[in-house]
Amino acid sequence: MRIVTSTAAMQRLALRWRRAGQRVGFVPTMGFLHDGHLSLMRRARRLAGQRGVVVVSIYVNPTQFAPTEDLSKYPRDLKRDLQLCRSVGADVIFTPT
Numbered sequence: 001m002r003i004v005t006s007t008a009a010m011q012r013l014a015l016r017w018r019r020a021g022q023r024v025g026f027v028p029t030m031g032f033l034h035d036g037h038l039s040l041m042r043r044a045r046r047l048a049g050q051r052g053v054v055v056v057s058i059y060v061n062p063t064q065f066a067p068t069e070d071l072s073k074y075p076r077d078l079k080r081d082l083q084l085c086r087s088v089g090a091d092v093i094f095t096p097t
Contacts, residue, residue: 004092005095017053024053027044033081041088
């Protein structure tokens with residue numbers, strides 16, 4: 001499983017996959033993964049196939065929080081999230097800063 005933190009690096013990978021005709025399953029998340037996320041990753045794997053790529057993004061987007069919501073209190077556990085992604089066969093984890 002590969003971890004990508006740079007947007008430019010992720011774009012280069014996606015371009016390489018597109019040029020190679022690979023299928024890509026993408027599961028966007030804000031992290032603190034649960035069974036629903038894992039179900040989506042398994043489905044992405046089925047749709048992309050064994051030769052395809054499953055990408056999971058983990059990004060807590062500040063713009064998704066209202067002024068009255070506390071972004072700093074959103075639960076985060078990247079180590080646990082990575083273990084869960086690995087357990088269901090995700091290929092790439094995109095964690096932009």
